[in-house]
Amino acid sequence: MTRLFGTDGIRGKAGNDLTRELAANIGEKLATLLSHGGEKPKILLARDTRISGQMLALAVASGICSAGGEVLWADVIPTPAVAYLTVKYGASAGVMITASHNPAEYNGIKIFGEDGHKLQDELEEKIEAMMSLPSSSLVCGADIGTVRLCSSALSDYENYLISLSPSPLSDLHIALDCAFGTASVSAERIFSSLGAKCDMLFDSPDGINVNSGCGSTDISYLSEYVRKNGLRGGAAFDGDADRCVCVDENGSPLDGDVIMAALALDMKESGMLRGGMVGTVMSNFGLVRFCEENGIRFIQTKVGDRYVSEEMRLWDYNFGGEQSGHIIFGDVMPTGDGQLTAIMLFSLMRRSGKKLSELAAAVKKMPQLSKNIPATPEQKITFLTDGEIKAYLSEVKQQLGKHGRLVARPSGTEPCIRLTAESDDEKLLPALLGSAAEKIAARIKSVGKEDICAE
Incomplete structure (x- = not known):
């Protein structure tokens, strides 16, 4: 079964992949998970500006209330506001209805814990496991939760x-x-x-x-x-x-x-930088060199600001981020x-x-080129498990040495495999990327499309 949660919450086309029924079920199961000793969980809820945001947010709210949770409704505010205000208001969790950088037809559900951090894999897996179970914690009468407008959230x-x-x-x-x-x-x-x-x-x-x-x-x-x-x-x-x-x-x-x-x-x-800096495997190699030259310790982790955040807390670093502009x-x-x-x-x-x-000008980026290969969930699994693909990527890594690299990974938010090539010699990039895209597409074509689209 395809995993419900990706690298940044739940994501899909609103009304198709992400339905009101699914949203309500998420709200119900989240409130159930957070209920302790009969105390009603308080959950901050907000949305971005998408037309589907109200539909999905109200569905999540109905699910929360059906399991006895209380909803603080903040309406349209930024995602980091939800993270910050969840802590400030002493909420049990925060939920943001958004698909971030994706087009308007998409939407998503991001969930933050009481500490303002995105849920760890274990909690997401608990919610996923509960999704297929019949509702067992629905309440009635005075135990039903309520929705309260939080008018001060934005200010x-x-x-x-x-x-x-x-x-x-x-x-x-x-x-x-x-x-x-x-x-x-x-x-x-x-x-x-x-x-x-x-x-x-x-x-x-x-x-x-x-x-x-x-x-x-x-x-x-x-x-x-x-x-x-x-x-x-x-x-x-x-x-x-x-x-x-x-x-x-x-x-x-x-x-x-x-x-x-x-x-x-x-x-x-x-003197404000504690420890060093956390980036991801997509961080440009020029940033790695910059840190080495300036005596800044640099740690790389998986793509996703939630993983950057987890690594920062693990090593007690206070700064990190992604090439895409997620900076913590x-x-x-x-x-x-x-x-x-x-x-x-x-x-x-x-x-x-x-x-x-x-x-x-302080950092000299290594020339970089990216491309996407459309991929279904099944094709992403093929990519991750295929021995020939692994051998090919290992061979390219040895060939490039310290003068470049090829990064290939399944997107956690979109139906594609992302390829990124870097090289000190910019002229090598088109051929390197084209060859890699052709090789990988050929290996996964048996379970879906093999067309290649430029990012």
């Missing part, structure tokens, strides 16, 4: 982020791409309150335009806008504002690796926060007196 989160800025952002003229997502309800107040002059882009969501031609996965408009208007820089968020990528004054991109390098070096020099400031926020990342980067720019392009 509580905004005020907290404002308080975390190391400096005002006065005299900075920046652009903020809200991806028609949750940053649309928070970014302008946060950054304006810090003194920045903000040009707001893609901040009028209609339920179906989230991440469409904008946001952290498509910064082309933001780049051109910043360059043409002579701004100091820009930040782009995704649908639930838990990731951020930026552009400098020339419109050149700063992905998560570059942002982490700049911030980690500043934290090290100011562990001492102040339990999960990735795109708006907090932008605050920290723009504050560094102002405090140092450097341009974003100068901060980015």
Whole structure:
């Protein structure tokens, strides 16, 4: 049976893979799991701007209430707000209805524990095991749970982020791409309150335009806008504002690796970096070299900010993140926060007196090229277990040595296998990636499609 939870919660097409029945069942089983000694669990619930968000959120709420849980309804707020407020409000858990950077037809369910961290695999497996069991904890009468509007949720989160800025952002003229997502309800107040002059882009969501031609996965408009208007820089968020990528004054991109390098070096020099930094297997090798050159310990883990967070806590590190822009400031926020990342980067720019392009120049990224191979769940299993694929990847690793690498992994949120090639010699990348994609597609074609699409 296909696992319900991926690398970042549950994800699927709303109304098809992710139905109201499934959402209600998740809510019921979560409330049942969290019920202890007859005490009603209190669960914070929110959504992003997708048209399916209300349907799924109300379904989750009905499931929670049917098992006697209490719902704190926060409506549209960023995912990191749910993580932070779950702890602040003393909730038993937090649930966010979002599909993050995916198109509007998708949606998902992210669950946070009482400590604000995403659920560990063991708890997800418990919920999955309960899903196929008949309802045994439904209540009636006065034991049925209620839904209470939490009207202060957004302002509580905004005020907290404002308080975390190391400096005002006065005299900075920046652009903020809200991806028609949750940053649309928070970014302008946060950054304006810090003194920045903000040009707001893609901040009028209609339920179906989230991440469409904008946001952290498509910064082309933001780049051109910043360059043409002579701004100091820009930040782009995704649908639930838990990731951020930026552009400098020339419109050149700063992905998560570059942002982490700049911030980690500043934290090290100011004595704020504890232990080192955690990245993932997708972190550019240029970031690894940067850490070696600057005496910063660097640990790599599986893709997914939940795994970065777990590794940070294991080693008591307070900083880590992903190339995609999920960046975690562990001492102040339990999960990735795109708006907090932008605050920290723009504050560094102002405090140092450097341009974003100068901060980015500290790390020299290794040339990189990516491609996706469409894959069904069965094909992903074939990829993970096929001996010929394993032997091929091992052979490529030996050939490249320290001058490059090939990373191949099944996506935890989308129906594909992701390939990423890096090499000091950029000219080698197309052939390397093309050969790998052809080889892997050929091995999994017996159980599905073998067409290859560029990322």
